Amino acid sequence: MALLEAKGMVGGYGGMDILNGVDLAVDAHEVVVIIGANGAGKSTAMKALFGLVALRAGQVSLGGKDITNAAPNDLVALGMGFVPQERNVFRTMTVRENLEMGAFLKPAAQTRVMEQVFGLFPVLKEKADQPAGELSGGQRQMVAVGRALMTEPKLLMLDEPTAGLSPLMMEQIFERIVAINKEGIGILLVEQNARQALAVAHRGYVLATGRNRFTGTAEALLGNPEIGQSFLGG
Amino acid sequence: MEALADFVNLYFLPGVAVGCIYALGAVGISLIFAILRFAHFAHGDVMTFGAYVAYSLVASLGWSVYLALPIAIIAAAFLGVAVDRLAYKPFRKSPGIIVVIASFGVMLVVRSLIQLIWGVDVLNYETGIRKPIELFGGFRIAQKHIIIILVSVIIAAGLHWFLSRSRMGKAMRAMSDDADLARISGIDTERVVRWTWLIGGGLAAAAGVFAGINSKLHPSVGWDLLLPLFAAAILGGIGKPYGAIVGGLAIGIAQEVATYPWIADMPLVPPAYKNAVAFFVMVCMLIWRPTGLFRGRVL
Amino acid sequence: MDQQFLGLFMYALSLATMFGIYGVLCLGLNLQWGFAGLFNAGIAGFFAVGAYTTAILTSPESPHYLGGFGWPPILAMPVAMLLSGLIAWPVGRICLGLKGDYLAMATIGISEIIRLVLKNEDWLANGTMGISTVPRPFESLGQPWGNVAFLAFVLVVMLIVYVALERAWISPWGRTMRAIRDNELAAAAIGKDVVRFRLEAFVIGAAVMGLGGALSAMYFKFIGASATEPLLTTFLVWVMLIIGGSGNNRGALLGAGLVWFIWSGTELLTNRLPAEWITRSSYMRALLIGVLLIVVLQRFAKGILPERPPRRIDR
Numbered sequence: 099m100a101l102l103e104a105k106g107m108v109g110g111y112g113g114m115d116i117l118n119g120v121d122l123a124v125d126a127h128e129v130v131v132i133i134g135a136n137g138a139g140k141s142t143a144m145k146a147l148f149g150l151v152a153l154r155a156g157q158v159s160l161g162g163k164d165i166t167n168a169a170p171n172d173l174v175a176l177g178m179g180f181v182p183q184e185r186n187v188f189r190t191m192t193v194r195e196n197l198e199m200g201a202f203l204k205p206a207a208q209t210r211v212m213e214q215v216f217g218l219f220p221v222l223k224e225k226a227d228q229p230a231g232e233l234s235g236g237q238r239q240m241v242a243v244g245r246a247l248m249t250e251p252k253l254l255m256l257d258e259p260t261a262g263l264s265p266l267m268m269e270q271i272f273e274r275i276v277a278i279n280k281e282g283i284g285i286l287l288v289e290q291n292a293r294q295a296l297a298v299a300h301r302g303y304v305l306a307t308g309r310n311r312f313t314g315t316a317e318a319l320l321g322n323p324e325i326g327q328s329f330l331g332g
Numbered sequence: 333m334e335a336l337a338d339f340v341n342l343y344f345l346p347g348v349a350v351g352c353i354y355a356l357g358a359v360g361i362s363l364i365f366a367i368l369r370f371a372h373f374a375h376g377d378v379m380t381f382g383a384y385v386a387y388s389l390v391a392s393l394g395w396s397v398y399l400a401l402p403i404a405i406i407a408a409a410f411l412g413v414a415v416d417r418l419a420y421k422p423f424r425k426s427p428g429i430i431v432v433i434a435s436f437g438v439m440l441v442v443r444s445l446i447q448l449i450w451g452v453d454v455l456n457y458e459t460g461i462r463k464p465i466e467l468f469g470g471f472r473i474a475q476k477h478i479i480i481i482l483v484s485v486i487i488a489a490g491l492h493w494f495l496s497r498s499r500m501g502k503a504m505r506a507m508s509d510d511a512d513l514a515r516i517s518g519i520d521t522e523r524v525v526r527w528t529w530l531i532g533g534g535l536a537a538a539a540g541v542f543a544g545i546n547s548k549l550h551p552s553v554g555w556d557l558l559l560p561l562f563a564a565a566i567l568g569g570i571g572k573p574y575g576a577i578v579g580g581l582a583i584g585i586a587q588e589v590a591t592y593p594w595i596a597d598m599p600l601v602p603p604a605y606k607n608a609v610a611f612f613v614m615v616c617m618l619i620w621r622p623t624g625l626f627r628g629r630v631l
Numbered sequence: 632m633d634q635q636f637l638g639l640f641m642y643a644l645s646l647a648t649m650f651g652i653y654g655v656l657c658l659g660l661n662l663q664w665g666f667a668g669l670f671n672a673g674i675a676g677f678f679a680v681g682a683y684t685t686a687i688l689t690s691p692e693s694p695h696y697l698g699g700f701g702w703p704p705i706l707a708m709p710v711a712m713l714l715s716g717l718i719a720w721p722v723g724r725i726c727l728g729l730k731g732d733y734l735a736m737a738t739i740g741i742s743e744i745i746r747l748v749l750k751n752e753d754w755l756a757n758g759t760m761g762i763s764t765v766p767r768p769f770e771s772l773g774q775p776w777g778n779v780a781f782l783a784f785v786l787v788v789m790l791i792v793y794v795a796l797e798r799a800w801i802s803p804w805g806r807t808m809r810a811i812r813d814n815e816l817a818a819a820a821i822g823k824d825v826v827r828f829r830l831e832a833f834v835i836g837a838a839v840m841g842l843g844g845a846l847s848a849m850y851f852k853f854i855g856a857s858a859t860e861p862l863l864t865t866f867l868v869w870v871m872l873i874i875g876g877s878g879n880n881r882g883a884l885l886g887a888g889l890v891w892f893i894w895s896g897t898e899l900l901t902n903r904l905p906a907e908w909i910t911r912s913s914y915m916r917a918l919l920i921g922v923l924l925i926v927v928l929q930r931f932a933k934g935i936l937p938e939r940p941p942r943r944i945d946r
Binding site: 439 | 670726729732733736737739740741744747750751862866869870873911917918920922923924925928932
Binding site: 150185188 | 499502503505506509510512513514515516517518519520521
């Protein structure tokens with residue numbers, strides 16, 4: 099049984115459906131990526147998993163437990179971590195304080211997990227006492243990922259973690275994501291940089307107009323010429 | 333030298349004491365704005381409530397008002413939480429300005445309850461005049477002013493420790509920085525809101541009791557301070573508690589010092605118009621710098 | 632006419648006249664809040680400016696304060712409106728580009744300043760003593776017909792304001808106003824001068840409140856510092872509008888009538904209480920009104936007569 103399973107998700111903002119029936123699944127050991135054109139509903143699908151977009155129909159379960167439309171608070175407690183694309187750090191707080199906020203639900207493990215995060219992103223240790231708003235885009239992304247890791251989640255969801263980053267920084271982030279996955283954390287990614295993302299992923303979903311278009315292993319999707327033309331930039 | 337001593341004794345030091353009262357009230361207004369994004373118009377009446385709780389202890393048990401202060405703080409802190417639960421909680425997802433209307437209702441309710449319970453007479457915590465304490469070189473300070481200033485400093489230090497060191501204080505800063513992200517991070521935002529009211533209400537009670545000590549106690553003692561409190565919050569940048577402390581001190585000192593006979597023998601601003609000084613500062617800030625003196629940091 | 636009937640009749644007249652005055656105030660607030668979404672916490676201030684202006688202009692000459700100038704009341708009313716609007720203008724100019732809370736705080740400020748000036752400047756309006764020689768139109772007709780005629784006058788004024796606001800509501804101006812209220816960014820994006828439209832609604836609304844003040848000064852034939860207390864103006868008018876239904880002029884009038892009826896009706900009830908409770912009765916009424924406001928806001932936020940989009944005009 100998959101760690102996270104979503105079936106037939108229908109929903110959107112203010113009465114307008116963006117998702118018209120999306121299925122998704124992530125296993126504990128997997129890196130799964132959602133790709134698709136702008137407006138296909140990638141980010142909306144991820145937010146719906148995390149209770150940030152209300153679902154009119156469909157079902158989401160985590161480890162067999164129904165979590166459809168559950169509050170983000172409770173999902174964090176159940177072992178989901180979410181890194182939004184924008185506004186994903188507390189800009190006025192230091193890096194250390196950002197990480198502490200991630201550990202709000204699990205203060206006992208705070209010191210230990212923070213050392214792990216510093217091990218994963220050594221630059222954050224150097225900048226621990228700087229306000230997160232003063233960091234570069236890539237470092238902010240690291241703070242955001244680190245913050246989400248502080249609750250020791252079973253599943254980490256990242257909404258376009260490499261948007262606006264330099265190719266070098268993008269590579270670093272992807273490499274760290276693989277490292278996190280090696281620790282036994284399931285990863286769900288939404289990505290514009292589809293080719294690079296598929297290169298580190300096990301499986302992928304291609305969404306179009308709020309529906310599943312293609313599903314398969316990363317290799318299969320990379321090898322499919324139709325996908326190559328429409329979604330991977332040739 | 334004597335003129336300087338007079339200025340300090342009669343205008344500046346009383347101004348600092350008034351400034352402390354404003355600071356304690358404005359910090360609560362700013363904290364509530366930072367977390368819940370609305371200007372709390374009933375804050376003055378929470379102050380009044382605290383002041384009357386202290387009065388009850390003074391009048392019925394013969395306590396010193398300073399002994400009654402902690403109890404008043406606790407009572408008003410719980411009033412804040414109760415008011416939030418009953419009146420404001422249903423509006424969490426509404427625009428802030430709707431909550432402001434609700435706070436009008438709270439204002440009516442709290443004030444009329446005070447009038448029903450304690451009546452409308454002007455009251456005093458203690459009668460008689462205490463001799464001011466001689467400092468040096470002709471400088472003097474009233475005992476009540478020393479206590480008001482000292483206790484305010486202690487409270488401000490405690491608040492600073494809370495916001496910069498404690499987990500809940502940091503969560504409060506996180507929520508004021510970005511409430512959505514706080515929720516996503518797993519912070520229990522309703523708990524943060526409760527703490528905000530505990531602190532805001534408690535500080536309001538301290539401000540109310542001090543206002544009663546400084547002059548007299550009557551049912552609109554808090555309402556009368558609402559204008560300078562808002563001016564102080566705006567001066568410091570609304571939503572920034574540290575700014576509110578500076579803003580409160582500045583407005584308090586400005587109001588008292590403005591009544592000094594700077595030109596000729598007449599007070600520059602007649603004492604009856606002290607609140608006009610606060611309004612003037614508020615208007616200037618709104619014209620030139622509505623974000624307050626301190627840019628950048630939200631909390 | 633027998634005495635008891637006359638007493639009842641006079642009471643009904645006073646109820647109806649107060650309804651008319653509050654109706655005007657409520658319509659003014661509806662223009663600001665219901666149409667434009669502007670929060671005014673200083674109704675008392677604009678009301679007082681209108682009331683005092685009328686008192687100074689119409690009362691006979693007095694050595695104790697400015698004037699009085701002995702003007703006919705009908706001429707004083709436009710001046711009262713003009714002055715209230717003039718005071719609202721700079722406040723609006725400063726605050727209307729900012730978040731709504733700033734306007735709320737600034738209006739508390741301006742009404743406090745107005746209160747201070749009226750209380751302390753004896754030369755202007757006799758300070759705390761107030762002005763007690765304000766003439767009321769038609770009072771020469773005696774009781775009760777003079778009161779009936781004045782009631783008719785108040786109701787006509789209220790109706791004129793109502794019709795004017797109804798027309799404004801369906802006009803392009805009203806439509807723009809609602810567009811700005813509901814989505815400021817979108818309205819600005821299609822080139823509407825958001826601040827100017829808001830300023831117009833705020834100033835005109837304040838002028839209407841000044842008109843309410845003028846009517847009140849005439850009705851009571853007296854105006855004193857207590858008139859600047861916010862309870863009977865700012866708070867009560869807000870409660871009326873929210874309960875009646877903001878964004879709906881009929882709702883504003885219904886709220887004015889209903890809440891005033893409750894307010895003065897409960898006074899009749901509480902007057903039957905034992906003597907030691909009578910002094911406290913007004914606080915119990917204020918408590919009731921406060922609870923009513925919170926409950927209505929939580930449960931029936933749209934009021935009794937909710938806002939409706941205006942009917943389409945078929946070509």
